Amino acid sequence: MTRLLGVWLAVLVVACGPSMDAPGEPGQGTTSNLSAPVQLPGPGGVVFVAGGGFYSLVGLPDGSLWATGANDSGQLGQGTPGDRSVPMQVELGGRLLSLSASPSHALAVRSDGTVWAWGENRYGQLGDGTTSNRLAPVQVQGLRGVVMVAAGSSHSLAVRYDGTVWAWGENRYGQLGDGTTSNRLVPVQVSGLSGVVAVAGGYYHSLAVRHDGTVWAWGSNNYGQLGDGTTSTRLEPVQVSGLSGVVTLAAGQYHSLAVRSDGTVWAWGYNNYGQLGDRTTSTRLEPVQVSGLSGVVTIAAGQYHSLAVRSDGTLWAWGFNYYGQLGDGHKADSTRPGQVQGLSGVVAVAAGSLHSLAVRSDGTVWAWGANYSGQLGGGTKDSHLLPAQVMGLLGLSGVVAVAAGSLHSLAVRSDGTVWAWGYNYYGQLGSGSGGESGREPGQVEGLTGAVAVAAGQYHSLAVRSDGTVWAWGYNFYGTLGDGTKSTRSLPVQVKGLTGVVAVAAGKTHSLAVRSDGTVWAWGENRYGQLGDGTTSTRLEPVQVQGLSGVVAVAGGYFHSLALRSDGTVWAWGNNYDGELGDGTTSEPHLAPVQVRDLSGVVAVSTGAHHSLAIRSDGTVWAWGINYEGELGDGTDINRLEPVRVQGLSGVVSVAAGSFYSQAVRSDGTVWAWGDNSKGQLGDGTTNARRVPEQVQGLSRMLAVAVNDDHSLAVGSGGAVWAWGFNRFGQLGDGSTDDNLAPVHVRGPAGVSL
Structure with missing residues (x-):
């Protein structure tokens, strides 16, 4: 095993990226979300969760992949159109290693290091050399040895075992980091980056953490989401100001999050709903510390809300809450972290645009927030202000x-x-x-x-x-x-x-x-x-x-x-x-x-x-x-x-x-x-x-x-x-x-x- 791969396996990452607002509904943007492998006690093994715009993905201990929710672009990978309100299996053709979901496309890494993609492909975000939507997984061209992926709104990112980063899809704001604004239908290497252990994709921006704990960002920067003290778009990676010792990243629609090795959480970018957690609604062009959080081990960013898991297994949330995505039983926004009710032993989280997911140490999956496409996976389309267990997972088998x-x-x-x-x-x-x-x-x-x-x-x-x-x-x-x-x-x-x-x-x-x-x-x-x-x-x-x-x-x-x-x-x-x-x-x-x-x-x-x-x-x-x-x-x-x-x-x-x-x-x-x-x-x-x-x-x-x-x-x-x-x-x-x-x-x- 290379030193770099060993570093990657030691990092718990939740990377996210959002989508456009749905017409006539406020705050209907989305975020993609990736959970890196989390080892669960007992006969569970590894469980992955990822929240797309209005759908959810879960990887089970047997390496299988399941999907529920909206399917207008084929993002559930079922091979057929139509929303699902209960989880259905995605035929991936191999064991799941890494997972990420955008508003309308999804990415998965198989244990053989190949990358597979499905859903919307208008900008080439599936990396198969076409712009044709895919209802079932297709292989991304020319990529091997991949250890993790992240999906932005309409672009995709991958980290190879050698620490290089590759990107494809939409590039209007330079979010592919290749020094151009040209869309790419197949992967291209991000300029000037090496030793990368994790990536995250926002709406039009991208983030990467290197093995030295520094964070690098590129793409759109109109709200300061690149964290370099400016609002200038960047076509190639720039270093985020004043951050070191970072182990975990997440990207929301226009905001970014990072966890340092000391367990503190730092945030920057858009803050209209309090998603930076600094007790204000002021946009920040450089990182500020999230108020009152310590001992954090993993994070997730939704469209305008944020989640953090502490080492004691408690889950904390802040930001936009109109649909109950903070899990506190209310619908009021919060500018500081509050504990999600009724959950303990949490080991992984993911955020869709308006809903949230959590995996507990017993391998059960819980969901809350908006549910009008069935993304909470409970067989209904009723929203939840508090966590409810996702049924149809870890079921009777064989x-x-x-x-x-x-x-x-x-x-x-x-x-x-x-x-x-x-x-x-x-x-x-x-x-x-x-x-x-x-x-x-x-x-x-x-x-x-x-x-x-x-x-x-x-x-x-x-x-x-x-x-x-x-x-x-x-x-x-x-x-x-x-x-x-x-x-x-x-x-x-x-x-x-x-x-x-x-x-x-x-x-x-x-x-x-x-x-x-x-x-x-x-x-x-x-x-x-x-x-x-x-x-x-x-x-x-x-x-x-x-x-x-x-x-x-x-x-x-x-x-x-x-x-x-x-x-x-x-x-x-x-x-x-x-x-x-x-x-x-x-x-x-x-x-x-x-x-x-x-x-x-x-x-x-x-x-x-x-x-x-x-x-x-x-x-x-x-x-x-x-x-x-x-x-x-x-x-x-x-x-x-x-x-x-x-x-x-x-x-x-x-x-x-x-x-x-x-x-x-x-x-x-x-x-x-x-x-x-x-x-x-x-x-x-x-x-x-x-x-x-x-x-x-x-x-x-x-x-x-x-x-x-x-x-x-x-x-x-x-x-x-x-x-x-x-x-x-x-x-x-x-x-x-x-x-x-x-x-x-x-x-x-x-x-x-």
Whole structure:
């Protein structure tokens, strides 16, 4: 390791840069913000935060990058337009090393030393040799060995391991420091600088700190933000007057901040809102000490506000506060630092134009201030005057399968453990006790080697890799298959079943497919849903009559489906609404009948009183009750035979809820239709839909699971998302608030993410 790189790794830097005011809204400029790596205790590793104009970026300990908020220029890096109010993963293609965000573009350094950029590119600030906006990360040309980046309003900066600084993008005021005012579409070296360990980008100015602790500045200087005692624009770096021993830098829209090695903070430039923290609103052309702060280890600058973290983990803020970005519970500006309420153990901060972010030592991320683009990441657009935890980060990971009960949820991780959350009155979470609901995932006790799960109204099922089936929860009708009617809060083995490859749970009955293609059922049988030719409840599994070659099953409220290997679908049980698809609404069928005019089926699912099937051509077909539009054919007319769901193709997975339906397409998008009274369609409204609408903010999804009024989805990276009804914590986000759009299921304590 070079001495210079070692110096850089020892510096904690938050570099910022702002943006233009939004029309009609006072103080809507922005700032970019970078957090250098901060080591967190325990199994956390490194977490990065960066605040763009009206969006936020977070890097997680696993090296992944997540984004939420405004996306008008593609600055969330999702590959598609549209704002997001919950965090979504950015596909960076490598492990994150450094991060910075401007109002409308973002920069990231990968662990291989390459720089990647996305968002607005009008002035070439993405460094890819073009002026084309990019919705997903592209590589900056000609840069290697980079250790950190900083994004100004429409220009970009990078520090290489050799201490040189490189710049690209807009250069109207000389902010690239190459001695010209020519815009650059690819990086150029900043003149006359060496031994640099950190940089920061303001609106039209740039800052750098050298390994000797001196600070250098260039670009626009109309408010004295270069700190050289003048208001003269500088096309090449000049030294900031009277500063030495500097270890940390930050740049706001027209003001600059620095932390010295003695823990004091110094500020200069524009001060109309008190953002210099010297108890005045006087602009300063040279650095002045921020009043009453000592022991500071890192800083951040928003458009017109400033943040500082002290060595005791407290966070302090001053300046513009109309949107609550100071986190003191009020909206009054402050010309001196005041403590942000309710936060301790803070290790990193970042500032957007009108919002603030903080990382605590436990790895949680907190946000406050303006939120009209969803930049606080809480799934809403409500602003906060006090810090609120960002949900959807450090979530349950490595998930390979999910299941949704009426009021609880299940997930299988790749290590074979099962996790559960939500309603637990009957012990359906498998925690060893009933009663208290779980708002976050907890591990089901005594169960390993799980490969699949299913969830009924109040009971849960799991298949182990040895082919045995285990069950827990409500058992009044024998739904657990253990020969009793005793409710169980821990898993018990279903009697007499081996070689099982799939399970399904109806409301109060259970189904299993064995490796020989036979189907077995147990539990309530009032409507013949067990398919054994009777209406007798069964406390242990019995074979469904006349079925062979079955590859999958599904259980509705009171009916059941089976898919055979020849692509035909068979149904039995209640048929009052035509849910068996045989063209009748006759008395219940006590044994399987074939669904009419349906072939080439590859997957099935059952709702309360309707059924879904995917054909091999990727189309979806539906039948049964249609009161809420759950059949997706544009009507509310019940269908006794399958009809095609409108406007869907390339479907790879379906799930039928009580009175709604969802589908995953091959492009990873999720689509939903039917009842939406609890927000279970995930489109941000509570309006029922008679044809499919896209679920907000989800991409690269593999599968969905739904039940009464809440929905789950598993992404390609093993993360789980949830939305809809949440009274009992079944969304797993730590709250009991319903969510009209997906939120990330939180990770359980003690699980390495």
